[in-house]
Amino acid sequence: MTLNWKIGGVLLGLVFFLAVLLVKPIGVSTQFVILDGIIGDAVNSELVTKTEEGYTSTNAYLAKSGGKYAKSVANPLNYSFVFVGAMMLGAFLSVMARGGIGSDERRLPAIWYANYGDTPAKRYLVAFVGGFVVLYGARLAGGCTSGHMMSGMMQTALSGYIFAAGAFLAAIPVAMMMYRKEG
Amino acid sequence: MSTIILAIVIGALFGATLDRIGATNPNWIGKMLNLTNLHLMKTILLAIGVGSFLMFGGQMLGLVDVGHMSVKAAYVGVFIGGVLLGGGWAAAGYCPGTGVCAAASGRKDALFFIAGGLLGAAAYMVTYPMWKASGLLEDVAGGKVTLGTVPGSKFEGITGVQGDVLGLVLGLAFIVIAFILPERLAGRGEAIAPAE
Numbered sequence: 001m002t003l004n005w006k007i008g009g010v011l012l013g014l015v016f017f018l019a020v021l022l023v024k025p026i027g028v029s030t031q032f033v034i035l036d037g038i039i040g041d042a043v044n045s046e047l048v049t050k051t052e053e054g055y056t057s058t059n060a061y062l063a064k065s066g067g068k069y070a071k072s073v074a075n076p077l078n079y080s081f082v083f084v085g086a087m088m089l090g091a092f093l094s095v096m097a098r099g100g101i102g103s104d105e106r107r108l109p110a111i112w113y114a115n116y117g118d119t120p121a122k123r124y125l126v127a128f129v130g131g132f133v134v135l136y137g138a139r140l141a142g143g144c145t146s147g148h149m150m151s152g153m154m155q156t157a158l159s160g161y162i163f164a165a166g167a168f169l170a171a172i173p174v175a176m177m178m179y180r181k182e183g
Numbered sequence: 184m185s186t187i188i189l190a191i192v193i194g195a196l197f198g199a200t201l202d203r204i205g206a207t208n209p210n211w212i213g214k215m216l217n218l219t220n221l222h223l224m225k226t227i228l229l230a231i232g233v234g235s236f237l238m239f240g241g242q243m244l245g246l247v248d249v250g251h252m253s254v255k256a257a258y259v260g261v262f263i264g265g266v267l268l269g270g271g272w273a274a275a276g277y278c279p280g281t282g283v284c285a286a287a288s289g290r291k292d293a294l295f296f297i298a299g300g301l302l303g304a305a306a307y308m309v310t311y312p313m314w315k316a317s318g319l320l321e322d323v324a325g326g327k328v329t330l331g332t333v334p335g336s337k338f339e340g341i342t343g344v345q346g347d348v349l350g351l352v353l354g355l356a357f358i359v360i361a362f363i364l365p366e367r368l369a370g371r372g373e374a375i376a377p378a379e
Contacts, residue, residue, distance in 0.1 A: 002211070002376065005222050008204035009229025009361060015197050016234035021241065023189055025253050026197060028280040032304035040305075061311040079190045084283060086194025091207060091284035094199035106289045109276065110377060111213040120291075127292040130275025131282065131299025132306070134268050138279055139307035140314060141264025142255050145278040148265070150227070152255060153357075154234040156330040156350050158341060159257040166265025167272065174273035175216030182219045182375060 001098060016150055023079065025155065027147030029138035030069070031084045037062055037073035048073045061139075114181045141166075198284050207285040209276025209292070210377035216273045218369035220376065225361045232357030239350030242333070249335040256326040259319045275299075 003011070019026045037057070041047040048057045048070045055070035057063040062070045072078050095101060112123045138144040141163055143152065149167065152160020204226045205211035214220035241247030255261075272278050277285055277296045285293035314320055325339055331349035332340030340346050366374035 002205040002208075002222075003203045003226075005204075005225040005229060005361070008200070008226040010233055011200050012204060012226060012230035013233025013237070015193065015200050016230060017237040017241075018196070019193050020234075020238055020251050021247055022193065023186065024251055026193075028283070029304075032279060032300050033308060036301055036305045036308060039301075059308055059311075060315070061308040064311075077187065079186045082187055082190040083194040083197075084280075086191045087198035087201070087280065088283050088287035089191075090195030090198030090200075091202045092198075092287040093195070094202040095288040098203075101289055107291055109209040109213075109290075109292065111210045111276070112292075123292055124295040127275045127277070127295040128299035130271040130277070131296035131301075132303035133271030133299075134275065134278060134282075134296075135300035135303035136307050137264040137267025137269075137271060137303075139264070139304055141261045141268060142258075144268060144280065145272070146280045148255060148261070150231060150234070151253075154231050154238065154354075155252050155254055156235070156333075156346060156353055157254040157257075157338075158324060158328050158330060159255045159261050161330075162257055162261045163265040163268075166262040167269035170266040170269030171216045171273040172218065174270050175213055176218065176369065178274060179213045179217045182214060182217075182370065 016154055020151070020154075025147065025151035026083075027080065027143055027151065028084055028087070029135060029144035029147065030072075031081055032135050033061070033069060033139060034072045034076070034081055037069065038076055041073055050074070111179055111182075115179055197280075198287070201281055201284050202288065205377070207277075207281045207288060207290075208377060209285070209290075212272070212276040212281070214374075214377065219367050220374040221364055221366060221368065222374065222376065225364055228357050228361035228364065232354045232359075232361060235350050235354030235357065239333075239347045239354065242335075243347050243351075249333065250337075252333070252336055252338065254327045254329055254338045257323050257328065258321055258326070259323060260314060263319065 055067040055074050057070040108120050148160050148163035201207050211223045215223040242249050275296050282293050282296045328339050328341050329346050331344035331346030333346030
């Protein structure tokens with residue numbers, strides 16, 4: 001079912017190329033901040049405010065770089081935010097076109113089952129904590145796997161190499177310790 | 184408006200491709216990172232190589248606008264953040280982009296990943312002043328720099344090597360590594376693909 005790496009790699013490379021040819025390099029993790037900002041602004045409308053030059057925020061992170069994140073929070077219909085929504089749509093259509101994912105797998109990935117048995121609650125907790133650490137790290141680094149590793153290394157950005165070194169240095173030992181059985 | 188259409192088209196293509204290469208499947212991520220099946224690693228390396236080769240090749244032929252490059256700053260926090268992301272990526276089997284796509288594919292654990300991610304991003308928003316004050320967000324080696332100096336680019340190079348030529352060479356190197364990387368580095372026997 002999964003594409004051979006020679007075809008898959010060329011396809012994925014074409015998508016990254018298309019993005020930089022037509023618009024700009026792909027990135028995802030900033031949009032978690034934008035969604036947080038939208039939720040925060042809905043609860044407390046003081047969070048993001050319009051100024052004469054643009055937008056600003058009571059949160060220092062949203063206000064940084066001339067309020068560019070605050071601006072995206074105020075205008076969610078922007079390229080990068082819509083892009084992530086479209087990614088979800090594309091993945092959904094692709095999964096449906098190949099008949100969907102089985103219910104067992106949707107509930108619990110096979111590699112988890114092989115290592116930890118039928119323990120969905122534990123799996124969801126690990127996914128939650130993992131998500132927290134991933135996004136905290138991505139924002140500290142200023143990008144994630146797509147923005148730093150793929151788009152960055154593709155552009156020969158020094159930051160992309162630094163990021164990839166850190167990511168694999170941690171990811172490989174953690175995976176080898178946590179997932180000893182292959183699944 | 185046209186940028187929104189581009190966002191929908193390129194975003195959907197990206198999401199569909201992530202699904203078809205197995206990147207949204209935590210079994211493939213786990214097997215890549217515990218080094219028992221490097222198929223996805225080959226896909227990623229080949230993609231970086233192809234993307235790099237086309238972008239720099241296109242620039243040299245004048246077909247790709249150098250102004251579309253967007254280089255992120257290098258600072259100590261990039262490495263620390265990379266370590267954190269790597270640990271969470273291995274444990275959860277998702278990164279930000281593949282996590283949202285996996286949730287859209289019906290994977291329940293990916294919803295928990297996204298919830299944790301939103302909280303983690305919010306925690307960073309709150310603790311940002313502390314990182315800023317620590318100096319770990321200050322540029323190192325020039326900040327927004329490329330390995331070579333790309334002609335016409337607003338980003339500086341850390342070496343005087345011609346950046347587009349270096350980009351082509353590194354692109355080819357990624358492609359070569361994708362080909363010579365073995366199927367597995369840990370364990371024995373043939374690399375087993377995840378079910379489904």
